[in-house]
Amino acid sequence: MAVLARKQRFPFPDLPDWFEDFPARFSMPAMADLHTMRVEEYTEDGRYVIRAELPGVEVKDLDVTVEDGILTIKAERTEREVDKHRSEIRYGSITRALxxxxxxxxxxxxxxxxxxxxxxxxxxxxxxxxxxxxxxxHAM
Structure with a gap:
């Protein structure tokens, strides 16, 4: 009696690789930009410097505070009231504490x-x- 041996192949050979960068695949970069503020920190001429990337934000919509060793930057990008055909710009508030x-x-x-x-x-x-x-x- 002959026994047929069936070699099973995994139907999705790259699936383990696909899950390796799982969070990056499903993040929405445009939405992530709304909630993050990219910064760089360095020391120069005896000062601690923080640079924050905030395109499209007006000075009146920025607030910087320092309290108890924490620097907080708050910004808001407000939406223009115009009839838009399309908008890919994200609006809203972002805060970063350093x-x-x-x-x-x-x-x-x-x-x-x-x-x-x-x-x-x-x-x-x-x-x-x-x-x-x-x-x-320890007191007894």
Missing amino acids: ALPKSADEGDVRAEYTDGMLMVSVGLGEEKPEPKHIEIK
């Missing part, structure tokens, strides 16, 4: 906005000491 270095001087903050780029610089002073750890005694 931790400042320990040596940041919150009293020395400057901001400029030119050609869709917001540049915020914070003066750097002496590094603040590390927190002091307190020994805890």
Whole structure:
């Protein structure tokens, strides 16, 4: 009696590769841009500098605050009231909060906005000491 051996082939050989970049395949770049603010951070001339890409935002729609070592940038791109045939531009509010270095001087903050780029610089002073750890005694 002959036994037929059937070699089963996987119908989707590239499926494991497909799932490797699963989040990237299903993200919606246009919607992601609405909710993210691309930044770069660096130190230059004794200042901590943050540059944020904010095209299409007017200065009146920007708000920069510093509190407790956190720099917060808020922006809003408002929709123009015109009869549109098509619009691929995303509108709405975005916020980004960034931790400042320990040596940041919150009293020395400057901001400029030119050609869709917001540049915020914070003066750097002496590094603040590390927190002091307190020994805890066990009482019985």
